[in-house]
Amino acid sequence: MTFDARRDTLGRAQPGRLTYWCELAWLPPGRVAAGVAVQVDGSAITAVTEGVEPTAGVERLAGLVLPGLANTHSHAFHRALRGRTQAASRGRGSFWTWRDQMYSVVARLDPDTYLALARAVYAEMVLAGITTVGEFHYLHHGTDGQPYDDPNSMGHALVDAAHDAGLRITLLDTCYLTGGFDRPLEGAQLRFGDGDAQGWATRAGELRAAYAEVPDVVVGAAVHSVRAVPAEQLSTVAHWARTATAPLHAHVSEQPAENDQCRAAHGVSPTELLAAHGVLGPRSTAVHATHLDEQDVALLASTVTGVCLCPTTERDLADGIGPVTRLRDAGVTLTFGSDSHAVIDLFEEARAAELDERLLTRARGHLSAAELLQAATLAGHAALGFPAAGRLAPGAAADLVAVSLESVRTSGAVPDTAAETVVFAASAADVRDVVAGGRRVVRDGRHVLGDVGLLLRNAVRALL
Amino acid sequence: MTFDARRDTLGRAQPGRLTYWCELAWLPPGRVAAGVAVQVDGSAITAVTEGVEPTAGVERLAGLVLPGLANTHSHAFHRALRGRTQAASRGRGSFWTWRDQMYSVVARLDPDTYLALARAVYAEMVLAGITTVGEFHYLHHGTDGQPYDDPNSMGHALVDAAHDAGLRITLLDTCYLTGGFDRPLEGAQLRFGDGDAQGWATRAGELRAAYAEVPDVVVGAAVHSVRAVPAEQLSTVAHWARTATAPLHAHVSEQPAENDQCRAAHGVSPTELLAAHGVLGPRSTAVHATHLDEQDVALLASTVTGVCLCPTTERDLADGIGPVTRLRDAGVTLTFGSDSHAVIDLFEEARAAELDERLLTRARGHLSAAELLQAATLAGHAALGFPAAGRLAPGAAADLVAVSLESVRTSGAVPDTAAETVVFAASAADVRDVVAGGRRVVRDGRHVLGDVGLLLRNAVRALL
Numbered sequence: 063m064t065f066d067a068r069r070d071t072l073g074r075a076q077p078g079r080l081t082y083w084c085e086l087a088w089l090p091p092g093r094v095a096a097g098v099a100v101q102v103d104g105s106a107i108t109a110v111t112e113g114v115e116p117t118a119g120v121e122r123l124a125g126l127v128l129p130g131l132a133n134t135h136s137h138a139f140h141r142a143l144r145g146r147t148q149a150a151s152r153g154r155g156s157f158w159t160w161r162d163q164m165y166s167v168v169a170r171l172d173p174d175t176y177l178a179l180a181r182a183v184y185a186e187m188v189l190a191g192i193t194t195v196g197e198f199h200y201l202h203h204g205t206d207g208q209p210y211d212d213p214n215s216m217g218h219a220l221v222d223a224a225h226d227a228g229l230r231i232t233l234l235d236t237c238y239l240t241g242g243f244d245r246p247l248e249g250a251q252l253r254f255g256d257g258d259a260q261g262w263a264t265r266a267g268e269l270r271a272a273y274a275e276v277p278d279v280v281v282g283a284a285v286h287s288v289r290a291v292p293a294e295q296l297s298t299v300a301h302w303a304r305t306a307t308a309p310l311h312a313h314v315s316e317q318p319a320e321n322d323q324c325r326a327a328h329g330v331s332p333t334e335l336l337a338a339h340g341v342l343g344p345r346s347t348a349v350h351a352t353h354l355d356e357q358d359v360a361l362l363a364s365t366v367t368g369v370c371l372c373p374t375t376e377r378d379l380a381d382g383i384g385p386v387t388r389l390r391d392a393g394v395t396l397t398f399g400s401d402s403h404a405v406i407d408l409f410e411e412a413r414a415a416e417l418d419e420r421l422l423t424r425a426r427g428h429l430s431a432a433e434l435l436q437a438a439t440l441a442g443h444a445a446l447g448f449p450a451a452g453r454l455a456p457g458a459a460a461d462l463v464a465v466s467l468e469s470v471r472t473s474g475a476v477p478d479t480a481a482e483t484v485v486f487a488a489s490a491a492d493v494r495d496v497v498a499g500g501r502r503v504v505r506d507g508r509h510v511l512g513d514v515g516l517l518l519r520n521a522v523r524a525l526l
Numbered sequence: 527m528t529f530d531a532r533r534d535t536l537g538r539a540q541p542g543r544l545t546y547w548c549e550l551a552w553l554p555p556g557r558v559a560a561g562v563a564v565q566v567d568g569s570a571i572t573a574v575t576e577g578v579e580p581t582a583g584v585e586r587l588a589g590l591v592l593p594g595l596a597n598t599h600s601h602a603f604h605r606a607l608r609g610r611t612q613a614a615s616r617g618r619g620s621f622w623t624w625r626d627q628m629y630s631v632v633a634r635l636d637p638d639t640y641l642a643l644a645r646a647v648y649a650e651m652v653l654a655g656i657t658t659v660g661e662f663h664y665l666h667h668g669t670d671g672q673p674y675d676d677p678n679s680m681g682h683a684l685v686d687a688a689h690d691a692g693l694r695i696t697l698l699d700t701c702y703l704t705g706g707f708d709r710p711l712e713g714a715q716l717r718f719g720d721g722d723a724q725g726w727a728t729r730a731g732e733l734r735a736a737y738a739e740v741p742d743v744v745v746g747a748a749v750h751s752v753r754a755v756p757a758e759q760l761s762t763v764a765h766w767a768r769t770a771t772a773p774l775h776a777h778v779s780e781q782p783a784e785n786d787q788c789r790a791a792h793g794v795s796p797t798e799l800l801a802a803h804g805v806l807g808p809r810s811t812a813v814h815a816t817h818l819d820e821q822d823v824a825l826l827a828s829t830v831t832g833v834c835l836c837p838t839t840e841r842d843l844a845d846g847i848g849p850v851t852r853l854r855d856a857g858v859t860l861t862f863g864s865d866s867h868a869v870i871d872l873f874e875e876a877r878a879a880e881l882d883e884r885l886l887t888r889a890r891g892h893l894s895a896a897e898l899l900q901a902a903t904l905a906g907h908a909a910l911g912f913p914a915a916g917r918l919a920p921g922a923a924a925d926l927v928a929v930s931l932e933s934v935r936t937s938g939a940v941p942d943t944a945a946e947t948v949v950f951a952a953s954a955a956d957v958r959d960v961v962a963g964g965r966r967v968v969r970d971g972r973h974v975l976g977d978v979g980l981l982l983r984n985a986v987r988a989l990l
Binding site: 086141145146149155158159160162185186189318353375376377378379380381385393404405406411417418419420421423424425426427430431464468469470471473474475476479480482483484485486489490491514515516518519521522523 | 604608609610624650782840841842847881884885887888889890891894935939942947948950951954980982983987
């Protein structure tokens with residue numbers, strides 16, 4: 063089975079020329095315009111005209127039309143845990159006890175069950191207006207770490223899942239070699255390992271080559287964390303990504319314990335260690351970046367490294383509130399990820415970044431709705447290696463996400479503050495129509511795959 | 527126009543005997559049971575039987591059926607501000623600038639426009655599974671403070687709105703006399719004032735008498751805050767509530783500035799000042815209670831005063847994170863309110879209480895799903911003077927709220943952790959059916975009033 067064969071079978075959309083007429087649309091660099099005609103040819107936008115009336119033959123989109131949202135950090139299989147890890151006894155739950163529960167799901171996945179689960183999760187994302195997912199993928203091998211006949215079977219399953227669900231994927235193939243500083247992989251973790259970074263690079267290189275000609279797939283790289291890749295092997299991953307001109311992501315300082323252990327082992331912070339080995343840079347993204355000192359923030363800024371915030375996961379896992387305003391003020395580009403999928407709703411991620419900062423500072427108005435939408439669209443797509451997606455402009459990917467302004471949540475909105483209404487009051491349930499790469503994948507709240515709730519239920523139950 | 531006449535016209539439900547069969551139901555004191563038959567006669571539950579199959583003639587309810595949710599703290603007119611107050615310039619927005627925007631809506635309301643707005647807002651609440659609202663009502667008089675011909679016209683409008691929308695109301699008639707410590711009312715605030723507490727008591731007494739025989743309406747009392755009622759007049763309000771055996775609510779320590787000003791004026795905290803004048807007690811609720819010291823917490827506990835948390839508003843207004851675990855550990859009963867209606871979703875309020883505590887403490891598992899549901903149902907109803915509502919048990923109000931476990935948000939749930947799924951993953955959009963006081967007010971996500979989004983839009987636009 064090759065991806066291209068599947069593409070042909072499924073008949074990926076090349077619908078020819080079509081014009082979408084948007085009641086309201088969010089146009090670059092960040093303003094709401096009324097009566098916007100978006101002309102599409104195949105998978106790209108060819109023209110955007112504002113202030114026009116709808117003509118015969120156009121496809122009308124009601125509400126506020128956004129460019130496609132980018133979910134910059136995903137672990138698809140975590141969706142199976144939703145609602146199941148909240149029953150911890152009082153005061154005893156932590157990030158680390160949650161991780162044990164997560165590993166018990168890991169043990170039950172194979173390429174077939176993962177394809178079914180990821181397809182359903184990605185369809186949930188598409189229903190939420192997400193047109194590109196960054197899958198931080200480390201579940202590479204069979205139980206006990208035995209490679210599958212094709213050592214990239216799991217990666218192929220994820221790409222196929224994205225294709226079926228109708229969104230682009232950046233498969234951030236993740237190097238995960240140790241269970242902690244100077245601790246081998248054990249138990250469920252054995253499935254993550256490639257022996258050493260060179261082993262990882264060989265396998266990831268094969269995966270990247272397989273999709274070299276596929277426009278909707280990027281194979282990038284990830285360092286799981288400084289806990290999981292020994293310092294002396296970091297540069298192998300960084301070199302691979304640099305050579306490939308590929309995105310390179312890494313979990314950074316999600317928990318204070320990681321900082322403490324890194325300082326004990328290496329005398330520097332995780333950010334400093336990554337910088338010293340070439341992991342930071344303009345195509346790099348630090349995921350979480352919750353517990354940073356001033357030097358870390360400066361280092362991310364000076365290396366033009368982005369930061370992917372995952373606020374709903376950081377709430378759920380009790381990570382703490384990251385230095386969002388300090389990062390922004392230092393010039394660091396922000397993006398959002400739904401990460402553990404406690405919730406899949408990028409509006410909730412976006413407003414959480416601002417609202418949690420309000421709780422911390424007791425002031426309002428840190429990140430504007432325009433900044434938050436920019437992070438969720440253009441910046442997120444750029445961080446995933448799709449710089450031509452995430453805006454409604456000629457030459458950009460033909461992604462259009464229509465958000466209702468007539469639901470009980472959004473009703474009463476006026477054009478002037480429609481972006482604020484969407485960011486601060488809408489939910490994923492308000493996404494009514496999604497065009498991804500020119501293909502209409504959601505119509506009036508229905509995904510082309512049908513009942514996504516049912517797909518999710520069946521896929522999750524197969525793992526219980 | 528009297529309320530009873532309206533009741534007769536609208537034909538409030540007394541549907542006779544009926545059995546609802548619930549796939550799963552949340553039964554006291556806090557567990558999920560399967561195959562639950564809830565027998566209803568008129569507006570009350572007469573029997574609850576678990577572990578049974580559905581028989582012919584029953585009304586089936588899919589998903590997890592909860593008792594009705596209580597929204598313990600509401601300012602209905604704030605809904606008109608949703609999405610409009612987020613455009614503040616960076617770093618300059620605060621609770622106090624938001625308050626100025628809120629006053630500009632106040633200036634435009636009259637009994638007719640408020641009836642239309644509150645009806646739509648309460649219908650939005652019913653769609654979210656809320657069967658009782660606590661309306662903290664201080665918009666009593668005409669512009670410049672001139673009483674209407676009937677000085678309770680605004681209060682009647684709110685009761686009528688609740689009746690039309692199909693939920694019970696506790697009208698917390700609010701005493702609001704000053705614009706701050708030693709500062710008279712001014713501008714829009716003039717509409718709030720009754721001259722003195724005795725003037726308030728006379729008017730509130732008339733309102734209470736008007737609904738003495740109406741089972742779905744409670745007229746209670748509120749002290750707006752220690753900023754708005756001079757210390758020497760607090761006991762008049764407390765006495766009124768005690769004599770009437772009515773709920774008595776008060777905003778308490780939402781902002782540090784209130785604490786500072788109260789200490790400057792009286793040498794004690796707001797909680798201590800309220801205690802000294804008899805405002806605290808078993809029928810009293812302190813709303814917000816965000817900035818408390820140990821003595822305040824002990825005082826609330828020893829007086830058996832409840833606390834209403836409004837987490838989404840406290841996020842939005844940058845109030846800070848209250849001492850939730852300390853209050854719970856001290857034995858204080860917690861309830862939830864959507865307050866400013868930035869969001870109307872009690873599941874979001876409930877999980878926010880836990881998640882914000884996680885952000886603060888970096889540990890999980892403070893308040894269980896069962897505790898959070900208890901706060902949102904039974905405790906909320908008790909705080910509003912409806913102690914026989916909020917649980918699925920014989921003798922309780924016939925309120926049933928069916929939450930889908932098959933949406934993209936909730937799918938994959940299993941019975942054992944269905945309550946966790948609902949609290950931590952569901953949204954108001956997952957409420958499919960609502961029976962309130964025996965009347966089926968929401969069927970498959972549709973309110974009996976029809977398109978609530980349209981009602982909201984029209985009501986908000988009338989105020990612009």
